Amino acid sequence: MSNIPVYWKTRLDEVEETLKLVKKGVVTQPYSSAGGRPIYMVEYGKSTLPARTANCSSALGARKIECYADKTSPDYTPCIFLCGCVHGGEFEGTSAMLNLIRLIETGTDYRGEPNDEIVELCSKVHLILVPMVNPDGVILSQTGSLPESAWRVYYDDLAQGFAGANIPDYAAVWKANANGIDLNRNFPAQWEGISVHRTA
Numbered sequence: 001m002s003n004i005p006v007y008w009k010t011r012l013d014e015v016e017e018t019l020k021l022v023k024k025g026v027v028t029q030p031y032s033s034a035g036g037r038p039i040y041m042v043e044y045g046k047s048t049l050p051a052r053t054a055n056c057s058s059a060l061g062a063r064k065i066e067c068y069a070d071k072t073s074p075d076y077t078p079c080i081f082l083c084g085c086v087h088g089g090e091f092e093g094t095s096a097m098l099n100l101i102r103l104i105e106t107g108t109d110y111r112g113e114p115n116d117e118i119v120e121l122c123s124k125v126h127l128i129l130v131p132m133v134n135p136d137g138v139i140l141s142q143t144g145s146l147p148e149s150a151w152r153v154y155y156d157d158l159a160q161g162f163a164g165a166n167i168p169d170y171a172a173v174w175k176a177n178a179n180g181i182d183l184n185r186n187f188p189a190q191w192e193g194i195s196v197h198r199t200a
Helices: 012-019 056-061 092-106 116-122 135-143 148-159 167-172
Strands: 026-032 038-044 079-083 126-130
Touching: 012 038, 012 092, 012 135, 079 092, 092 116, 092 126, 135 167, 148 167
Parallel strands: 079 126
Antiparallel strands: 026 038, 038 126
16 A cells, blocks of 8 residues: 555545644534444635525526625625545545645645645635545445445346446445435435435
C-alpha cells in the first residue's frame, strides 16, 4: 500500500481524522447510514437565504424569479453544496473534499501544497460539504466482503448475469448502501415501490 499517494484519503476513519482539524467551520452528523455509520457534514461561511415573497412555482408563473430568490441583497452569500461517495466505490469526491477541508483549515492540502486562490474563493461562499454520503458502500467496497444485508442483492445480480462468482471483485464495484439501495438512482425516498437492484 506504500504506492498510495499521501493525499488519497478515502476511508471513514480518514474522514473522521480530517474533521478533527475543523476550527473555521462547523462539523455536524445530521444523519446515519442504513448500516448505522455516521454521515458527517462540514459548513463554512455564513448561511443567508435569499429574500422570498413567493414560492418557486408562483414566481416562475409570474416570470419574476426574483420573487422566489432575490440574490441582489448585499448580505446574500452564494451556497455551494458538495457531496462525495454516493456510490461506494467512487472515492474521488471524498479525497477531494478532505484535501479541501485540510487546505481551508491549515493552508495546505495533504500533499503540503498551498492554494491561496481556492481558500479565498471558499471564504466568499457558504460551503456545505458531505465528504461521504454512503459510508456503508465505501467500507463494503474497500474491504471486499458483503454484509448479510447485501447477499440478497448479490444473488439477484448473479442470477441476472450482473455479477460473477468472485465476491471481492463484486464488492469492489459495489454502488449501493447496506440495504442494497443505489442512492444515486433512488433520490425519491419512496423505496417500497422501487427496485433494489444496485444498477451497474
